[in-house]
Amino acid sequence: MDLPSDVPRMRAGDALMLRPWRLDDLPLVREAAEDTYIPLITTVPAPYSHDEGVAFVERQWERTASGSGYPFVIARAEDDRPLGTVGLWVSEAPQGRATLGYWVVKSARGLGAASAALQAVSTWASDGLRIPRLQLFVEPWNTASCRAAERAGYVREGLLRSWQQVGEERRDMYVYAMVATEDR
Numbered sequence: 001m002d003l004p005s006d007v008p009r010m011r012a013g014d015a016l017m018l019r020p021w022r023l024d025d026l027p028l029v030r031e032a033a034e035d036t037y038i039p040l041i042t043t044v045p046a047p048y049s050h051d052e053g054v055a056f057v058e059r060q061w062e063r064t065a066s067g068s069g070y071p072f073v074i075a076r077a078e079d080d081r082p083l084g085t086v087g088l089w090v091s092e093a094p095q096g097r098a099t100l101g102y103w104v105v106k107s108a109r110g111l112g113a114a115s116a117a118l119q120a121v122s123t124w125a126s127d128g129l130r131i132p133r134l135q136l137f138v139e140p141w142n143t144a145s146c147r148a149a150e151r152a153g154y155v156r157e158g159l160l161r162s163w164q165q166v167g168e169e170r171r172d173m174y175v176y177a178m179v180a181t182e183d184r
Contacts, residue, residue: 013116160175
């Protein structure tokens with residue numbers, strides 16, 4: 001499978017752009033670090049420091065350089081204000097599947113950014129990269145994330161018990177999937 005070597009820029013609906021991470025996205029990392037949940041399930045540093053924020057952004061660049069995935073910043077198209085991130089992780093692409101993950105900072109929630117970004121990256125992965133199965137994992141209590149996945153075209157396939165360590169405990173996760181149709 002021949003995958004691109006950089007994170008492309010793309011539209012996500014009418015109001016959003018997806019683009020690579022930049023060092024001027026540190027305010028987004030800071031706001032995410034202040035969230036009670038995002039640092040538990042990601043590599044966002046908590047507590048935040050400038051050096052840890054820079055290291056976080058550099059890890060995003062390394063993920064693309066190493067071929068493990070494509071981390072996008074979700075930004076407003078009108079002013080490039082970053083709202084969150086969506087990532088496509090392709091280590092299992094040779095087996096025909098990839099995993100996505102996303103988060104949106106508290107100040108930007110409820111605007112449909114997660115579902116628009118997820119839909120755009122999923123279309124690129126499925127149609128452009130020809131990855132037949134896309135999947136993501138969501139905690140059952142996270143109804144906003146479940147709705148975002150469903151609005152983006154994902155279908156809940158089941159419950160994975162004690163699937164992921166989150167903080168001090170093992171948590172159940174719903175698995176959602178989008179599978180390419182035979183006609184593409």
